[in-house]
Amino acid sequence: MAKYAKRERSTNTLPTAYSLQPAACAQLRGALALAALLALSACGNIEPWVKPYEREALADPIMSFDAHPISTAYTHHVFEAREGARGALGSAGGGCGCN
């Protein structure tokens, strides 16, 4: 019931958002478009603050999140089979199917 109540409240707020004057809406859209454009433009100009020649430590095999993919996959399998959680497994986790 809480979910439905929340959804209802959310729906009720929509008319307020759309009750802005058309001119205000246009200004808002324009501002958002400009912000998006600036953001994209800025992204294009981002200078990598860690240069390629400064990545020696990161390139060391011990820095790998998954130096042993066949082992990582199995480990994830072991945990996944025994836990309710699933998904977004990165450098840790597991999964087999056994109780």
Next chain:
Amino acid sequence: MAGYRLQATRDSKNAAVAADLLLLVFARCASLAARPLLSCGLRPVACSLSLFLVSSSVFGGVLPDDRADALYHRYEGGGVTIHGPSVLVRKKMAEKYSISANYYMDMVTSASIDVETSGASEYKEERKQYSLSFDYLRGKTTYSLSYTSSEENDYEAETFSFGISQDLFGDLTTISMGFSKGADVVMRTTRDTTTGQRIVDPTFEQDIERWSYRVGVSQILTKNLIATLGLEVITDEGYLNNPYRSYRFVRPEDDRKFALATEIYPRTRTSNAVALNAKYYLSYRAALQGGYRFFSDTWGIRADTYHIGYTHPLGNTPWIFEVSYRFYDQGAADFYRDLFDRVDQQNFMARDKELSTFKSHTLRIGASYEFLRDGTGFFKKASANVFFDRISFDYEDFRDARYSMLDEADPAFRPAGSEPLYKFDANVLQIFVSAWF
């Protein structure tokens, strides 16, 4: 952008770095996979394992190294022993294409608490899983397709997966997304009344459809620190029950005992998981790693996973040692109860301990020994590895029902609902050899 490209002499090392950076996003292609549907308390996950293997080969800007791995795995704990091989081979072609294949097998012997509580006897079974993936690198974009098939005598699963990743900002950032679609067939075995042999029940066959959506970003933060952030949404629809498992309820004629009835699960489930992982290079050549994952789903389960690890090469020797600790904390599903008051008490009822409230602690130690470090013949290098995990599960609302199954005259007898909480430890061993060519 060319100025940011790695020098050719560093390509192989940087390939490994780039590979790691994207790992998070695809680390869970296995997500379609299915929750373990257990036959009498045990059912290997349908297709998660090799999907992970396949998907982890998707990297932005570089393709994974050519390598072959052969692993033997063994799990023992809670009355269950599972062991078997896994073989993974990856091969690049023309620096633009990559193919990988994986074969994985579980050989199971189970007399778990679920099996004992149900009154069944120890059983054995096998699961075989095959997967194939294809990656295509174009500029800084990698496209990936994969297929996985898993087979058991009473469970089949197929999964298709697609992924794309892109390097940005001088390869400091990698963004990626993926989608998977799975289809499972759930069957069950029964005993033939004439021969006494276990056969697949011809009157029972159910389907499950699964969808997984993943996005992720990896980021080089400093010269010594990298981090990954991933989000995954998984939806299942179909027969999500375990056809063998039962919930228990107080026996009407004797409230010191319990009776069993088949579990009833919702036919849909949607889960969200977000994970943040980071790894830091220590100046004396060692690595420190940490991670956190938050999970919630429409069944009311919420879980937190924490992980720290340390990797330490032993000077200039071929040895590398690892140690790590993982803590997992889970809240129960809304429809989970250890002991229901009566049969058909509510619409959905489960007593799967994987849906209960529990914590687990995992301590790992591992060692790797590199050989052929200068290459020889066909191989560039190789390593032999041993990992050992000790996992302790402590359940907070799942009781050891075997105590109330005893004769009431037995001193160890406990009435239903007042048995000791269940706990067990598991040992997980992995021995594998890797070779790069």
